[in-house]
Amino acid sequence: MSFEKISVIGLGYIGLPTAAVFASRKKNVIGVDVNKKAVDTINRGEIHIVEPDLDMIVHAAVTEGYLKAVTVPEPADAFLIAVPTPFKGDHEPDLGYIESASKAIAPVLKKGDLVILESTSPVGATEQMAAWMAEARPDLTFPQTHGEGSDIRVAHCPERVLPGHVLRELVQNDRVIGGMTTKCSDKAAALYKTFVEGECVVTNARTAEMCKLTENSFRDVNIAFANELSIICDKLDINVWELIRLANRHPRVNILQPGPGVGGHCIAVDPWFIVSKTPEQARLIRTAREVNDSKPEWVLDKVKLAVADFLQANPEKTAREVTIACFGLAFKPDIDDLRESPSLKIAENIINMHAGDVLLVEPNIHALPEGRRGILVGLDSALEMADIVVLLVDHNEFNGIHKKGRPTVKVIDTRGIWAN
Numbered sequence: 001m002s003f004e005k006i007s008v009i010g011l012g013y014i015g016l017p018t019a020a021v022f023a024s025r026k027k028n029v030i031g032v033d034v035n036k037k038a039v040d041t042i043n044r045g046e047i048h049i050v051e052p053d054l055d056m057i058v059h060a061a062v063t064e065g066y067l068k069a070v071t072v073p074e075p076a077d078a079f080l081i082a083v084p085t086p087f088k089g090d091h092e093p094d095l096g097y098i099e100s101a102s103k104a105i106a107p108v109l110k111k112g113d114l115v116i117l118e119s120t121s122p123v124g125a126t127e128q129m130a131a132w133m134a135e136a137r138p139d140l141t142f143p144q145t146h147g148e149g150s151d152i153r154v155a156h157c158p159e160r161v162l163p164g165h166v167l168r169e170l171v172q173n174d175r176v177i178g179g180m181t182t183k184c185s186d187k188a189a190a191l192y193k194t195f196v197e198g199e200c201v202v203t204n205a206r207t208a209e210m211c212k213l214t215e216n217s218f219r220d221v222n223i224a225f226a227n228e229l230s231i232i233c234d235k236l237d238i239n240v241w242e243l244i245r246l247a248n249r250h251p252r253v254n255i256l257q258p259g260p261g262v263g264g265h266c267i268a269v270d271p272w273f274i275v276s277k278t279p280e281q282a283r284l285i286r287t288a289r290e291v292n293d294s295k296p297e298w299v300l301d302k303v304k305l306a307v308a309d310f311l312q313a314n315p316e317k318t319a320r321e322v323t324i325a326c327f328g329l330a331f332k333p334d335i336d337d338l339r340e341s342p343s344l345k346i347a348e349n350i351i352n353m354h355a356g357d358v359l360l361v362e363p364n365i366h367a368l369p370e371g372r373r374g375i376l377v378g379l380d381s382a383l384e385m386a387d388i389v390v391l392l393v394d395h396n397e398f399n400g401i402h403k404k405g406r407p408t409v410k411v412i413d414t415r416g417i418w419a420n
């Protein structure tokens with residue numbers, strides 16, 4: 001099975017690295033995105049997202065002529081759809097981007113083509129995608145009606161890479177290949193073997209969909225356990241980080257770390273895809289989401305208490321004279337990604353509720369995104385000025401710096417890097 005031309009639809013955090021890695025293996029890759037600005041940026045050999053080393057490999061791929069970006073799909077032998085799957089309303093999955101992408105490629109599909117859905121999706125989405133394409137192309141046959149004899153092969157191969165380590169994990173991780181039929185799986189596995197050094201493990205499309213959701217739900221439930229423990233320990237006056245370290249010395253215990261909540265666009269979203277399909281059954285998964293989603297409120301209550309304590313200890317001051325510094329805005333350590341960040345949410349709530357100055361420290365960004373309020377300051381000035389410090393992200397730069405703060409500073413450490 002040879003793939004002369006590969007098309008990747010959606011040139012975001014997953015699609016662009018995937019397109020670039022195929023191109024680095026000297027495959028002709030057409031990247032498709034509706035965002036003209038992103039397309040122009042890529043065609044200049046530059047990138048519009050932050051991911052270590054991605055700039056280099058995109059630059060090489062474009063200058064060597066293996067990667068080009070367009071806004072309208074062109075014919076190819078394989079199409080990989082890597083578009084967002086957010087939720088809408090009451091945490092219902094929104095398949096709108098998959099629908100538009102599959103309808104956009106339908107006109108250029110030809111007999112023998114392979115279509116892969118990479119976007120994290122609720123169970124049944126791959127079949128739905130195949131149905132949309134079949135509706136648009138009655139002249140072609142699809143696996144849902146023609147099984148192994150179909151003209152078009154369709155599979156779900158979820159991405160599982162960790163932001164910040166995408167290029168390494170794309171190549172090294174095992175890949176779950178969920179074809180709608182065995183021949184669909186075989187063809188998809190052959191495509192990924194172009195660059196995947198991990199194992200390509202074959203299953204069906206529904207299991208592959210559920211597998212991805214399960215991985216992120218597993219992590220969410222485990223983080224919720226740690227977050228709940230931190231609230232319990234706070235009540236019982238126990239250092240939760242010491243407790244977890246001790247418990248983790250048991251050979252079969254491995255508790256994750258509490259924090260200010262769970263952010264990003266995967267772990268805080270994907271478990272809802274299970275809950276929305278099976279609301280009666282997914283009780284623990286739903287509760288874990290609720291525990292993690294409520295953690296920012298708990299941190300805000302801690303901040304309110306700290307302000308009240310500070311004013312009680314300094315009766316000559318008013319709330320307006322109390323300066324709060326928030327350390328970290330990203331959704332996790334050592335990245336610049338603010339999307340769905342509980343830290344950003346907490347900082348914004350502090351700005352809204354507090355009468356005095358609120359300083360924001362985020363070493364990984366130079367400016368706040370448009371429309372976001374707050375004063376970005378350097379680490380040292382924040383420490384000099386703050387009466388209350390709220391540590392929200394365990395960025396490397398923050399290790400040990402609490403000792404440089406004022407002797408009277410009150411510290412709320414949501415990540416436990418200063419607590420020990």
Ligand code: SAJ
Pocket residue numbers: 120159160161162163215216219223256257258259260261262263264265266267331332333
């Ligand atoms: N977090 C904690 N405590 C922990 C670990 C994480 O509070 O002990 C928080 C982080 O601070 C962050 C959130 O959880 O706010 C998620 O961070 P993460 O590093 O756990 O995961 P993501 O969202 O960056 O990437 C996940 C990964 N999934 C798993 O590890 C099972 C990645 O492999 C997936 O490809 C990615 O989701 C995705 O795209 O679905």
